[in-house]
Amino acid sequence: MQLSYSAAEQAFREEVRAFLRTDLPDDIRKKVLTNRPLAKDDIVRWTRILHARGWGAPNWPAEHGGTGWTPVQSYIFTDEAALAGAPEPIAFGVRMVAPVLLAYGTDEQKDRYLPRILSGDDWWCQGYSEPGAGSDLASLTTSAVRDGDVFVVSGQKIWTTYAQHADMMFCLVRTDPEARKQRGISFLLIDMRSPGITVRPIITLDGKHEVNEVFLDGVRVPASNLVGELHRGWDCAKYLLRHERFSTGMIGQIQRNLAQLVEFAAARPGPGGPLGEDLSFCERIARIGIEVDALEYTLLRALSEADGGGDVGTMASLFKIRSCQLLQQVSELRMDALGSDALAYPSEAREPEWRSGSVLPDDAPAQVANYLNLRKLTIYGGSEEVQKNILAKTELHL
Template sequence: MDLNYSPADDAFRAEIRNWLEANLPHPLRDKVLNHKRLNRDDYASWHKLLGARGWSVIAWPEEYGGPGWDATQRHIWDEECARAGAPGVLPFGVSMVAPVLMKYGTAAQKARYLPRILDGSDWWCQGYSEPGSGSDLASLRTRAERAGDHYIVNGQKTWTTLGQHADMMFCLVRTDPSAKKQEGISFLLIDMKTPGITVRPIITLDEDHEVNEVFFEDVKVPVENLVGDENRGWTYAKYLLGHERTGIARVGQSKRELIFLKRLALDQTKNGKPLLRDPVFAAKVAALDIELMALEVTVQRVVASEAEGRGPGPEASMLKIKGTEVQQALTELMVEAVGPQAAAFDPAYLEGERAHSAAGDDDAAPLAAYYFNFRKTSIYGGSNEIQKNIIAQMMLGL
């Protein structure tokens, strides 16, 4: 892939940058750049604003309302959004269930759900992990039994990100318990307002309510909400996870955070000099900078392959591994840079309940929570150990 930008690419970047400067709300930008927490309205209002231009779904084909951008334009969009401090569009509807519907859904499912994903009318969540079924997802036990024109769903999902806000869930369920574990799974679309669904919060180490447990007790799901064929859900799940792992790389966000890290290290001193001038710390930052550059090139190659009609393969696992390793290393070096100042954990400041940190250092106040939150990235979307097995099997034949 040619990494040199053409005059047309430069003009596109200028258009995007100008639009973001004019339309990204400053309070929302400040939340992102200062590592504060975003609420439901923050995500929903930004999605609605982008959806009006088709920019909430930048990778969608034009036939479904996407802008028709090529791989380079999408990469520029990611860079400029990160630079400006725009929040990411939540992936569950846009880049996870939507590609599955486009490839495997019925005409009625596409007509019903895709426009509502584009404009943000429906907030989606993912029903994959269960207690005891995370990386070994094929061992899931949530059951769906056919009863006339409905399935009756019973079971439990866990680590359901932002499920407390969700209107819809795409859910893996076991429809044939006698089949091999990968072959008895189906892919259902479940309305979260259906009687029998209970959502319970899981408060994480950073004192945030981001994930949940979801319980199903005799939940009736119309058969028309089955995606594709019964008992072939594992095929659709793998297709979806390929798209999820590509997005997990978050190159634009990591580039922005690397700039923040360097500024942070310039503001801190060691032996009377800026920390970034310390040879040991500077070497760590330089090594991370090189890893991020290599990751960016790999992302461009994968996205370009997808644009040519080749679906994400084991390369998506590479992006997942390296992307999350870079993200975690960034948060580690941020905490290392400020030292004990990162210990002054201030949830009220993170939630926007006061303008400045009680400890007096607004840059340092979010870093402990930021560090703890990013411990999850090497686990979700399939743990990095599982991704290494995929690479060994599919690319090396081991």
């Protein structure tokens, strides 16, 4: 299905493609296209390349270092970047805490943190979930007690992605234990090098160290690091979650993975010839392709509304649900294509230099790792059930 873009948008797409051909490092591109793990340095290097071009923050206003692109231009960029094998920028800085600072931060906070996010000098992580507060985030118990010009923070956060790399954490803390749940929460910026912070790894199904437990034991945080009003951090949290969920980058990733699957199936032996000629398998690929096209059309309609000053509102929940489901479905179909080759999975197989030394396709373990890692998509950032409840309440008035 061919989408229609204006001449200016097509010219912009060609500009993006030319930039990705010349400026995206080949070693990073190869890792992304083969599902190999990226090092922190890979992400920082790509962040600085984008920053040098002035393309590091598509969703920021131009006066703060953003691109000034239209929503459709931003989509074209993320789509082409995903198709080309560019890493998705770590969202915690550019796409999550930065919009909160722009909306709720002081001038001093903006001047201090926004340039360092753009340049890649600060790596951020998100201190939201706790062992007893996941989908019901407002049940969090990590406390922050005012002591003169600082807050003293104690508690535990969990599933904290890339905390092992982070310089800073934006954190939800309870500052008024007597108030009703949402009213007693504040939004703090915490230096991860502060005394009293302990980071412990959680190894995920694919053998990867991506998420962590973070323990805060009497961590002293300057009161100037409070974002927004005291006890009103839930407003910041809701605002941030909308930016977290409304990501346009997944469509390009789905399209890239689907194209790789088609290529793989064409060379993969099936029951009566190449798997790519099996009608049943081809039908399953086609169904996903149609769903991706439909989601892309829906997204572009929403972006057109946003370009005209409209509010995408709860569409963020719809895109979060459907894009995550489709990305998982493509990975599941890849597992079916691998068949018994998907059963053997040594965790070290994700390393770039690994070779199977057997009849297994060299990329099989990396594909299995990708499949296992993608199980998280319908849980993190608000589970699929939570997103459906949001849609039911706001759109169906149930």
